[in-house]
Amino acid sequence: MSRFKRRKTSMGSSGLSTIDITSNLHRYGDCILHCNVYISRGIHELDNDIVLRYACAIANSGGGILHMQNVDYKRGVCSKDLDTWWSGMEIKLAAMISSDDICNYFDMVGNYDDADLYLFVKTSEHICTINYHSRLPTDTATHDVSYQSVIKLLQKEGPEKPLAALPPVPTDYYYGITHECLKQETKQIQFKQLSGRNSRDGKGIPEKIKSLVSKYVSAFANHEGGHIYFGIDDDHAAVYGEDMSYQDQERTAKLVQLRMDVIIWGSSTFSAQRGVHWDIQFFPVQDVPPRKNPRFVVVVSVCKFPGGVFTATPDSYYVNTRNQEVKCWSFDQWRKAMLNPFRDKPELHGRFVKLPLMVPQAPLVFSLKHTINSIKSKLLTEKSMKLPQPRHFLSFINHQDTRDLICSVVDLFPAGQHLSLFVNCWGLSVPSAPIPKVICDLFVVSESSGCHLITFANSESSSIWTHAQDVAAHLKYKMVALGGCVAKFGIATHIINVKNFTEVKHDLDCKFYPSHFDMTSEKFDEVINSLIVIMAAYQPVDFTTLNSKDMSNILSCDTHFFMLTCDQFELLFRRQFTKELWVHSPPGAGKTVAAVQFVQELKRRGCQSSEILYLAENKLLCSYVGSFNICRVATRLEFLQANKDSYSSVRNVIVDEAQNFKDRDGDWYSAAERLTKPRENSQVQACTDKNLTAINSDLSLLERHGFFWVFMDYSQKVHKFSAGLPSIIGKNNFMMSEITRNSKEIFEYAMHFMNGSPEGQKVPLTDDMAGLRGDVEVSPHLGHDYKSGQSVEILKCDKEHLKEKLFQVLSGIIDSGVSVDDLAVLVGSKQDKPEVTANVKPLSQKIECGLEVDTVKEFSGLDRGTIIGVDPKVNSEHADLNKFILSLATRARDKLVIISTSDDIQQKLATKV
Template sequence: MEKHYSRLAIKSSYSDLVINVGKVTLGESNRKKLQKVQREKEKAKVIQAACALLNSGGGVIQLEMANNDENLVEMGLDLEEALRTLILFSNLQAFFKTKQQGKCYYIFVKSWSTDAFPEDISVKPRICSLSSSLYCRSGTSVFLMDSGKAFSFLKTKKTNAKSSGKEPFGEISKVIHPDLHDVDPTYCVLQKDHFEHGEVMPFPESQFIEFKQFATKHIEQYTKDTILEYIPAFANTEGGYLVIGVDDKSRKVRGCAKENVDRDSLKKKIEEAIQKLSCVHFCQCQCQIDFTVKILDVLDKGELYGYACVIGVKRFCGAVFSGVPSSWMVKDKEVCSLTTEEWLSMMMDTDPDLRQLCKDFESQLSLSNSPPQSRPVYSKKGLEHKKDLQQRLFPVTPGCLKYTPESLQKELFLQNEGLEELIHRQIEPFSQGILILSTSWAVDLNLEEKPGVICDALLIAQNSPPILYTVLREQDAEGQSYCTRVAFTLKQKLVNMGGYTENLCITTKVLHLSPESSAESSAGSGSVIDYPSSYHLADTQQMEALLQSLVVVLLGFRSLLSDQLCCEVLNLLTAKQYKIFSKNLRKSKELFIHGLPGSGKTIMAIKIMEKIRNTFHCKTNEILYICENKPLKNFIRDKDICQAVTRKSFMKYDFTHIQHIIIDEAQNFRAEDGDWYRKAKTITQRDTDCPRILWIFLDYFQTSHVECIGLPALSAQYPREELTRVVRNAGQIAGYLQRVLQRVRKNPPRNIPHEPLKMCLEAKWAWDVQGTLNIKKNLTLNAIVMHVADTCKLLFERGYSPKDVAVLVSTARDVEKYRQELVKAMRKKGIVCLTNASDVGGDHMVLDSVRRFSGLERNIVFGIHPTTMKAAILYNILVCLASRANQQLHILWQRDV
């Protein structure tokens, strides 16, 4: 559906969304003097801008005062009432603050969020709307539902569809013409072939009957407009009849003179108008509006005088819209309208139904009280909550203003003479809060780094709005625009991603360290607007709430659950993951990351490649990701953030264009095709003047062979970081993993060093997560495949899908051995969806080897093992297998044949 863009101008030189609506007359007495057309035109601009900002994280409406009052003036009652209607007659101050500065008048708009509504308002829609375009019938009247009533109406329809066992689809379609067969008290009269002119209808208007006269001019357009209001209203309520050609006061038939209308054309226009109505279905049957149109002759003393029209419509199972709902958002700095599909999706947006699939997760950020564009955030039970992460990473100490991270503070002050004094001078007026330093806040927010920036610093302090400082090596004409752009992005993310619901602005200040320039610049254009004091952080509670939103912004990543739930869901990095991720890449060109099974190494690899791209302004094909297996390569390739290859391909071809290399699952590499580590190091050390990245992720516990790996000696793996918190596996699986890890530590294969295996003694597990561990031994091949088939059938009946399941065998040659028998058993159960791990993103079960599934995961894993497996790597293979399972692990041992 085509979008409509507003002519309202977004001011791009601010660190906030600022919409200039042009000239508006302010003051009650001044507005009363305006002609109605002009007054409504001005009001429409203000309301549209307010709606767009409410739905887009908040911002500022800038009005240029059309009147010449030099004194402070009020907004005007009609504007205030319109704004109050927009927020469902809630407290105006909950969402809007106003301020006059000279000839400019500002309306400060807070983001729409349901927690801003009073507790006694039971219906709290997810977004703000000017009009829902949903009509309903009440008695003899038709009402346009406001966004609150529309939300309640749609929610009821959706709930009724679910309770009847029909899942909602929410799909927009067009109605077509069926026949109407309902019989009610009015049926006989309305099924007559003709009316007499002046005849009195024997029944009054009611919930089910509406009388309307024909217009004297523009008959077909008037009829169409009447249909757009009354037919959806009847369909959305209990059904009924619209009778056109009858006076609603006297109930007398008047009709429309035959000279003024063509009978066939009128019927065709009416049917076309109804067929063009947009409908949303909440059931699988995709039923259509059940209506009929009948044109009746109106006779006067036996002669044809004209025509009347009877339109009957049944109650619709879904919702019928009279047009596109009127709701606005800011997208790419354009004010644009929402389509019906977008409006419905946002209006009905709720937290995903976790139930069985995600019962092991807990909510960090719920949609029930978050801004319209927020996404739900979950973490595994037993991991740190965003509040714990905030207190650990960004603590607010009473009566103290502290720097973080301390290591970066010392490094920056040591390497940049005068920087400490410059920053101290800026924060001296503040007594409590935290100054968060970064080599580039742009990179932290997934923007490109700007050359010449020494550092950025975000000040969160009491009795002040947040302040973003950018320190430049020397004066730069683009320094302020950079700082403003970063502050703008941060503000938007804190609200729309981090879920912050209070008043928020971020002021900016650009500082210069160069002795040739002035010590500092004045506040930039992002701070020209003088925000009300309510935008200052009043106390520790407000500071911590904002910092918890910052935790979501900085530590949030797209969860693998998103694909399973078919909606965007975020997870959070652990504190240790974040500390590794936030390293200065120019100071950490080479790094070895040893991580226990399920500690999130692949997620870290993805995140660090995104950071590399923004830090070094790289193209996708200049970052190389290397792993051992094709399925993991394909999984990363589909992220479109790098070039992904297997080790064999890496050794086979030249990669002269590559700037940076990330290696994952390195413990499974082999030296059979040459020294892969030397080649990678050579590529990343070609140009000593240009920092290039080589980060290697590995886990010796998951080494699945006894050949030479090709990694340098442990003493040469420096610098080195360790990830010891296991974030993937349920408690029972974690307990099994813990036992097997100890077996590997005590008796490792000959090709891996002993020292890194002590990591398992420091492991931390999410024991709160409940799962299933099922180990069966001495099974025949037939018993194994029947167990898998029976269990899968039961799981699918409980709501799991094929994409939740992986069946893993010990070696690649075992795959075909089990495939044929497994497919037969599955078909008997009505399950025909089995593929290998190369298509891991598809909606099907995976059957592959443990080695080829390295780096991937599924909720439910079946592991099939022969007792003849090599003893040297038996426990390593079991570690690999168990670490792939999130919720359920079934280990099936085949007896000796």
């Protein structure tokens, strides 16, 4: 079979011409905007300032290319025209990015006599704004705010300063005389004389005051408040007054009121009140010469107002990723985007670190300190770089020649590190409709060759090129806007016709971008890190992956994301096409998170909610997962007691906390497994990835078999009777071992009950786990160094004083500020639950909602910040006390209190503290 060959070219940044760019414009994986420019005119003439708006939008939206059609290129322009025009643009661009070095953000390609000019724009590292429409005062004037100043203004909080706190306003004014209190301008006092000046615009005094007042209002309100005196000469501070009738005064007051209503006072919904936030007064000037009309000094007063005062919505733009339309931020959107980098949740800093994502609208993402590096080390192994990932995706491509061709293309990247990922697998999804004859898209990041989107297809057409460009542009947008990549990089698109691959017109060595976009080892790390972020970040509430979000969604709600652990990432990435899988995990390693993430992936592939069943033993856990409304949810008992046709549409089953299941009431395992097997004459087929469907017309294996994933933890198998699970010997097994839920104090305490194994040692394999030997390593370890500072408390009391002791402990915890929503009381058996529930009822006077009281077994799979265990005990004939205590202890994230009435159990518990 012929191999796809590389061809060395001399084409580089030094030889990059506009003709080259134009001919290959369809191959750039970027946001591309188009406009006309007139280089013979000023930067604001004939709509030339569209360049500033579009450049601002691109910089705020992940970077891209501005294609400028040079209307003047045949009209006798010369090099000087381009230099003059572009130097003016550069001054404005520099101001837009807060005077940072524009060479780090903009690369212009083109000459004065080129029909097309191209501006390559890198993402900004904060929101770019052309005009803030906000000012601050000096001792003699006002000036536009800088980025640093506006950030400080937006962050100011607190009540406004009353008008009474301003310097007093004199009431007596004499023509031509400088008032003793008004000898010079300050940061709170400014003078303006309007009458007597020649005005070509024909405006009267009321209109002039209205047009001038805004900038002074903004400046004073943003500082310490102040007064604007109209009618005092700012050269000598002499009083001359303004020539105004009483009708002019009424009109001025109305016009200023209208202007105040337009000014933005910290929020688009706030309305400033006259007499509270601002005021206007008119004082007659005495001793006016007889031949002159009556004169008045007009004083507009403004209070100090926190949060920023703006004369208009700042001029800042973004690109709507859905239709490539340039839009202007609303004020509230812009404000939220400006403050976005400063969002944080300090309470999470113990366990997690805030990722330093320095792009305009980056999400707030928290991760374990080592997660990204750990995932990267798994992705960039020598073995994984030899094949496109995830490697099981290749098995869905029918033709061996096509599979060989894809692998041969990956072989073209031998120098340095590289990573090749199939697009539209878990974590790297792109919302695009299937294109006929497209087999698959492969995204390659190479340390030596940069980024490439390679589309394998059965033909080459304009629609396929459009598809490739859209996919590449979307990937870059995600990597920058959501993954936080601020490096200068581009994605070149390629189409390989598998039916005629020896005649590929463009090879992987062509240079499409300026030299500053070339890949380096530092850029490579940054690009890979951003890929990991968009693949592994999820919301803690609804488990929505970050990859499914866009900027407007991120900004519309004040939310945060967590990164999957390295174990969870490897499970979902490596095993996403494994039809039957047994996932083993110690308590606190995130089984439910991984289970729900996989449900979301099945839905992304086209599954309907009715085709996925989540099974668990516990009603509380089912209720929790059911609240996400992403699939069908049932307990084991509900599943077995349902009508046989109730689950006829189900083709995929996810079993959680399987160690708690029972084999009584029927063979739940066989019944669940049968749902995922092929069925004759069925009209409903197992869900398939939409892109996988486009790969082949015959995906019989994928269509016939659904997914059957079982999550379990044998170390928490408290009961000694059968769970109804078959032997795991010969099954596909995967082990998650990194625990993130518990504080270090609770983790170290709980590990003493995991078959007596302290941290860092392998847990001895039980009979149930024997099948894991040689397949996975069972070694639970803590994924963070977080200590809550609260040691595990083991309390002893008599049975008759248990109620008082429990009440005392609960009262102390609630009085310390612990939220009732983050607190649970767990008992040993159902028989104990009513009594304990009655014991805590008097606390209802202190709290607004009921206190969670449940059994350890029914609470399995859930957690709270604080757990109180009440009188733990088990029937030794039917249950294992060590595993019971392990399950109880690991429900607590930060604080664990266990109250015991048994001397033997109390001694056993206390010796482990």
